[in-house]
Amino acid sequence: MTNNEFIELARTKVVEYNNDNxxxxxxxxxxxxxxxxxxxxxxxxxxxxxxxxxxxRYFEATYNGDKDELYLDVYYKKDNQCYKM
Numbered sequence: 453m454t455n456n457e458f459i460e461l462a463r464t465k466v467v468e469y470n471n472d473n474x475x476x477x478x479x480x481x482x483x484x485x486x487x488x489x490x491x492x493x494x495x496x497x498x499x500x501x502x503x504x505x506x507x508x509r510y511f512e513a514t515y516n517g518d519k520d521e522l523y524l525d526v527y528y529k530k531d532n533q534c535y536k537m
Contacts (some may be wrong), residue, residue: 453515458496459486462513465524466500469511477504484511495516 453461463484470479479502487510488499495515501510508529515522 453494453496453517455489455491455496456514458491458513458515459489459498461522462486462498462500462511462524463497465513465522466502466511469524469526470502479504 460481463486465483466532467481470476476533478499483503484500485503486498487501490497496513496515496517498513499510499511502505505519510527510529512525514525
């Protein structure tokens, strides 16, 4: 799998995951962006976000090249603390 194929697959899976929930705003692939991406050997990983205002989620997509499997983890922002130094 190429880098671009993985990123497009990850964005598609985020849209599918989101749009399976009838209580949230529907997404299109253009609403999903990549924050960080890395590839090691046959494995890929990306952190993704959405352009939806007040969407406190981020998504971690991991492709296991040995097993030809994609994993999607969803995280919710719980808190944000500022510490003055």
